[in-house]
Amino acid sequence: MQIESASFDQLAEWEKELSSHYERIRQHELNLDITRGKPSTEQLNLSDKLDGILCNDYRAAGGTDTRNYGGLIGLTSARELGADMLQVPTEEVIAAGNSSLTLMYHAVLTGYLFGFAGNTPWRELKAPKFLCPVPGYDRHFSICAQLGIGMVSIPMNDQGPNMDLVEKYIREDNEIIGIWCVPKYSNPSGITYSDETVERLAQLGQIANPGFRIFWDNAYAVHDLGHYVSLASIRAATLENDTVDSVLQFASTSKVSHAGAGVAFVSASSANLQSLQQQMQTMTIGPDKVNQLRHSRFFTEFTTLKEHMRKHANILKPKFDCVLEHLHNGLAEMDLGQWEKPQGGYFVSFNTRKGCAKAVVKLAAEAGVKLTPAGATFPYGKDPEDSNIRIAPSFPPLEELDTAMSVFVLCVKLASVRQKLEQQRKAG
Ligand SMILES: Cc1ncc(COP(=O)(O)O)c(C=O)c1O
Known part of the structure; x- marks a missing residue:
């Protein structure tokens, strides 16, 4: 569905469905966090041999x-x-x-x-x-x-x-x-x-x-x-x-x-x-x-470090794929946001429709999914378009990320539809 071309009735119907789905999710009392770009425990474990490596030398x-x-x-x-x-x-x-x-x-x-x-x-x-x-x-x-x-x-x-x-x-x-x-x-x-x-x-x-x-x-x-x-x-x-x-x-x-x-x-x-x-x-x-x-x-060599980074990538790649799959499957056919498909680093940057980011973050928080505050990626914490949200897939286990992303996509849809309905109401 394209939100821009939807009628008021279509939007109202959609809002009803999304709201009831959202309320069901709220009952689960989730407690998930995709805020900061921290390495996961599994990634940290890759370097545990640092401990004791000096053997008193x-x-x-x-x-x-x-x-x-x-x-x-x-x-x-x-x-x-x-x-x-x-x-x-x-x-x-x-x-x-x-x-x-x-x-x-x-x-x-x-x-x-x-x-x-x-x-x-x-x-x-x-x-x-x-x-x-x-x-x-x-x-x-x-x-x-x-x-x-x-x-x-x-x-x-x-x-x-x-x-x-x-x-x-x-x-x-x-x-x-x-x-x-x-x-x-x-x-x-x-x-x-x-x-x-x-x-x-x-x-x-x-x-x-x-x-x-x-x-x-x-x-x-x-x-x-x-x-x-x-x-x-x-x-x-x-x-x-x-x-x-x-x-x-x-x-x-x-x-x-x-x-x-x-x-x-x-x-x-x-x-x-x-x-x-x-x-x-x-x-x-x-x-x-x-x-x-x-x-x-x-x-010992730069090649050792590069090999080590491949192990990090093996852990991180499925998590990035999970985020991108959710965004693609949930939002690709719609006019509800754009996102990047990074080849590395720690984040996926998502842009909602103008004026929706804060609402998405709030809905997600109320459903038990913590996101980086909207605006955090701008000086003084103020995104003039209220649209950018930073998704950090690295820390949570894959299953938690999977759930968090389903909630995220749902919140993007719900916030966008509610915003559009409100705009149409105001326009009479
Ligand atoms: C762009 C950027 N610079 C610096 C840091 C922090 O680096 P350090 O741990 O070396 O202080 C981060 C951590 O997320 C980062 O994303």
């Missing part, structure tokens, strides 16, 4: 006793792991603690308080702003919100952020000092930036404020679901455009090994790394090198 190559203080930029073997993940030289990598989000937060603080590479600290500008491709990662936006850095939404298309708009804003406003990018299997849309997008981003350093930085959060660099999608090297592109200082790259093993006990990496030009180190050396005497050593012994 705490010495890294070169003789460093990893139990002791020091080594601000991390063990060389851990930096090599980060270099492989980001496809950059080891000398340009710092291996840090367990979270790339922490590194990003500190990098934003560095720009804000001290400025990168001798540039004006952002706090001295009248209205510093970040460009925020949307839908995007809520925790990026929270960092800006907390520091009072303005946010300008940039719509994503199937090549990445709308680059015409990005360039226009940067040309018009010299106080745009950053852009958040999740270039591979973007959170939540699953899109990988095209070569042209990467090239145009690398050129921004020629027109932007010299303190401008691209936050290249490559959180899903190795998280393919089967089919490999390649991402052009932003480092190579900035070398060609003489803009190497304009990019900071991030990655971590959070969704490779243990999400709460992995190793995070930042890669940048030497001028940027120096700025970061200046701040880090006040903050810490050194990272958790024992954990770094455990990771280097577990992932």
